[in-house]
Amino acid sequence: MSDLYTKLMERVMPFLQANWxxxxxxxxxxxxxxxxxxxxxxCNPQGGNTQGFPAFVYRNFGEKGYRVIxxxxxxxxxxxxxxxWLLM
Structure with missing residues (x-):
């Protein structure tokens, strides 16, 4: 891995762990x-996958139904x- 990626992850991961x-x-x-x-x-559920829940919703309810979901x-x-967050 590159040094830049390692330095980035050393800064980002503690923040994400504290504020997930x-x-x-x-x-x-x-x-x-x-x-x-x-x-x-x-809003483009098709992509390269024509199977799965997003494609099912898009096929049966159209773009508006997909956007609502x-x-x-x-x-x-x-x-x-x-x-x-409020409970913690």
Missing amino acids: LLFLIVVGALFLLGAIFRWKWV TGISGAAIILCSAVL
């Missing part, structure tokens, strides 16, 4: 915002992480 709930809230927010603003990297998933990640 905050990281999950940010990830949930990215999914929620991606669904709202129709970001292609969030993605937005609900992002909101659920945010909600669960925030509750855990």
Whole structure:
């Protein structure tokens, strides 16, 4: 591994270990915002995989249904992480 990667991981990993709930809230927010603003990297379930749950939802409910499911998933990640953060 490169020295740059090792130095980066030595700085990033302690932060993520200390703030993993905050990281999950940010990830949930990215999914929620991606669904709202129709970001292609969030709202394109096809990719190279035509199997699996995202492709199933897209085939049966279309793009709007897929965006709704993605937005609900992002909101659920945010909600669960925030509750855990408050309880800790």
